[in-house]
Amino acid sequence: xxxxxxxxxxxxxxxxxxxxxxxxxxxxxxxxxxxxxxxxxxxxxxxxxxxxxxxxxxxxxxxxxxxxxxxxxxxxxxxxxxxxxxxxxxxxxxxxxxxxxxxxxxxxxxxxxxxxxxxxxxxxxxxxxxxxxxxxxxxxxxxxxxxxxxxxxxxxxxx
Numbered sequence: 206x207x208x209x210x211x212x213x214x215x216x217x218x219x220x221x222x223x224x225x226x227x228x229x230x231x232x233x234x235x236x237x238x239x240x241x242x243x244x245x246x247x248x249x250x251x252x253x254x255x256x257x258x259x260x261x262x263x264x265x266x267x268x269x270x271x272x273x274x275x276x277x278x279x280x281x282x283x284x285x286x287x288x289x290x291x292x293x294x295x296x297x298x299x300x301x302x303x304x305x306x307x308x309x310x311x312x313x314x315x316x317x318x319x320x321x322x323x324x325x326x327x328x329x330x331x332x333x334x335x336x337x338x339x340x341x342x343x344x345x346x347x348x349x350x351x352x353x354x355x356x357x358x359x360x361x362x363x364x
């Protein structure tokens with residue numbers, strides 16, 4: 206599973222590091238918890254180890270996966286036929302899944318739409334959050350700064 210020091214992705218929250226494992230007693234029950242630091246939102250969360258699979262937390266992707274996702278990000282097709290309500294539901298589900306490719310698709314599709322017209326406030330907030338998560342993961346994979354990771358998304362971006 207996970208160990209102290211592992212880089213992880215916590216869906217909807219971003220890239221984090223497992224800082225420790227603690228035992229806590231809550232309502233008379235003692236459980237072990239992963240302590241996860243998530244720099245993006247300056248969060249520190251505790252998740253019961255027994256619930257970790259239900260949380261959709263995953264390890265940060267590897268470089269090969271990142272290259273495939275960036276190829277889809279730059280050159281994949283976007284479905285422009287959906288209403289904003291349909292698109293919002295689909296994109297919300299993608300973000301909740303925590304999957305690297307699906308998060309990248311949300312950023313790609315909303316960025317493309319935004320280049321042609323203004324997004325509503327809900328989609329704009331989703332794009333900002335999805336972009337931060339994507340940039341954070343790319344930065345960890347590559348061992349680069351946030352600014353360098355942003356540049357990787359902008360190179361050759363097809364609108």
